[in-house]
Amino acid sequence: DQQVKQNSPSLSVQEGRISILNCDYTNSMFDYFLWYKKYPAEGPTFLISISSIKDKNEDGRFTVFLNKSAKHLSLHIVPSQPGDSAVYFCAASDGGTASKLTFGTGTRLQVTL
Amino acid sequence: GAGVSQTPSNKVTEKGKYVELRCDPISGHTALYWYRQSLGQGPEFLIYFQGTGAADDSGLPNDRFFAVRPEGSVSTLKIQRTERGDSAVYLCASSPRLADTGELFFGEGSRLTVL
Numbered sequence: 001d002q003q004v005k006q007n008s009p010s011l012s013v014q015e016g017r018i019s020i021l022n023c024d025y026t027n028s029m030f031d032y033f034l035w036y037k038k039y040p041a042e043g044p045t046f047l048i049s050i051s052s053i054k055d056k057n058e059d060g061r062f063t064v065f066l067n068k069s070a071k072h073l074s075l076h077i078v079p080s081q082p083g084d085s086a087v088y089f090c091a092a093s094d095g096g097t098a099s100k101l102t103f104g105t106g107t108r109l110q111v112t113l
Numbered sequence: 114g115a116g117v118s119q120t121p122s123n124k125v126t127e128k129g130k131y132v133e134l135r136c137d138p139i140s141g142h143t144a145l146y147w148y149r150q151s152l153g154q155g156p157e158f159l160i161y162f163q164g165t166g167a168a169d170d171s172g173l174p175n176d177r178f179f180a181v182r183p184e185g186s187v188s189t190l191k192i193q194r195t196e197r198g199d200s201a202v203y204l205c206a207s208s209p210r211l212a213d214t215g216e217l218f219f220g221e222g223s224r225l226t227v228l
Contacts, residue, residue, distance in 0.1 A: 043117070043204055043219030044156065089155050099144070100169055103155030
């Protein structure tokens, strides 16, 4: 039972445009959501997070939006850069901490010149 | 280096053998986590430690898997009687304390292949 779903395995975006990565979840107990970025042969690196008491969190070019009623979150990258090409994982936890994360299957983003 | 260090980076073993994977967390980090990533999947939680004790081991798939952290620093994940289905990248992460912001610092992983 996949509790965190990333239905798009891959996404290609031109440099300078907006990248939108989507994530859906089924467990209503999830109250903390995160995005991680992973380059080949490296471990995932934390990108941005959002608590369920918010609907938006912004950090530079990265913004995460949370729609609790739809159990949906999205990551917006504006403007996209070639260095953003990586696999992006959505993750969620309950209890308001990030100690035990449930990850999605990832979306591979390719930013083209 | 200053990051999470995992050894070996690659391990090939035969079905039925015993395997140990080691994780050296960032100095001073009290919380340590093990995740497993199978091909085409996201990381899957196995266990985390706060200090020397396993705070939550609910993700360990069965009793062939065991992890220790005897001195509150280095951790070893032990897999007995390995099976082909154990083949995956085993990721270790650490954080200064039980994570409250999501910033787990992951190592590069140990790729285990069971033939």
